[in-house]
Amino acid sequence: MALTIYGIPTSRALRILWLANELGLDFKYVPVDFSGGSRQPEFMKLNPNGHVPVIDDDGLILWESLACNLYLIKKHGGPLLPKNLADEGRALQWSFWVMTEVEKAALSLLRKLVYPADIADAEVAAARGKLVPAFSVLNGALMGKDCLLGTEFTIADLNVAAVLAWLKIVKYDFSAIPNVEAWLTRCLARPAYVAAKATK
Template sequence: MLTIYGVYRSRATRTLWLAEELDLAFKHVPVIQARRLADPLADDAPTNTLTPSYLAINPMGTIPCIDDDGMVLYESMAINLYLARKYGTSVAPTDAAEDAYMMQWSFFAATEIEANALKISSTFAEGLADTDSGRAVIDVAARMLRRPFRVLEQHLADRDYLVGNRFTVADLNAAEVVRYAQAHTPIFDAHPAVKAWLARCQSRPAFKAMWDARTAEPS
């Protein structure tokens, strides 16, 4: 049976959303980030990314992680590409070219967008967006995102989805990265095709189910 490790308020959303898309039965182990705990190694601490039993499964101590009947993976993009190929229908690649494009857009999001999008997300989450220092962080991050957002905008100008004119794991992987910048509306207003694409992805029932579970989870 598939086991997914990680709380909803983490990168595990990518895998939990995909599990909803694929209608997969799975066991959910809500491993929390150690940084959110005062003493992650306390005897009564919840299972977290520094818990020895979890490190025995994933020595990097990151989330998400999966165990699919003994197949253990702990990089979110690799996890989702694997699950899509093994269990997917329309979300999976149909040939080698689609496979390559799905990897390209997944890694593009992770390498070209995620770091700066996370700076925007964390600045808003920490309540600093209206401070001088927060605005400075957001301005720099948004400037660094102009080129990758422009690339996405050009690609999506005449298509609804990234690969094969249908929603795939590439869209899911990229959307969950792009989402981190969503609180900074000017960058989306400047890229209407990206804005519309993200709205399409987030209108899916599987995303809504994942998001409802995330919202219900303690912050």
């Protein structure tokens, strides 16, 4: 078995499981949770940061979920691979964008839902304040387009949608950004995503 994915579908491993399904990869799934499992000494030999996900691809150990996805798409190619260098640049841009402009704020809203006592209302307000301008950028980028790089669903869409999926869980109000809402609904209806969520 060439590829092993460590993590669980309720963690950021979901993004990698989603891509592996899109690519039709044969992989081994090792469920490591984030409430202790990722801090076990054996696992920390794979990722000294103590986080999931991790992949082991024929002996190459990688962590950082979106880096794993950018590696896997480049290795395996297929319809989700950007078609030229400019589009590859755009895919990198959107992947870094979602990590830096969206992920932390989205996680605050998700954590407020799951651990309400741990997250102050001020943090939630700050998170919402950060998301509004970021989503205005995304909504503009999706104006008149089915997908971030044009008409085809690519790794750019997968990496961004995988982060925004958390906001579906918290029932974030997307009504002011209809392009984002429609695009996200399409992305999350993909069979590979639905199957990834059910990984056992």
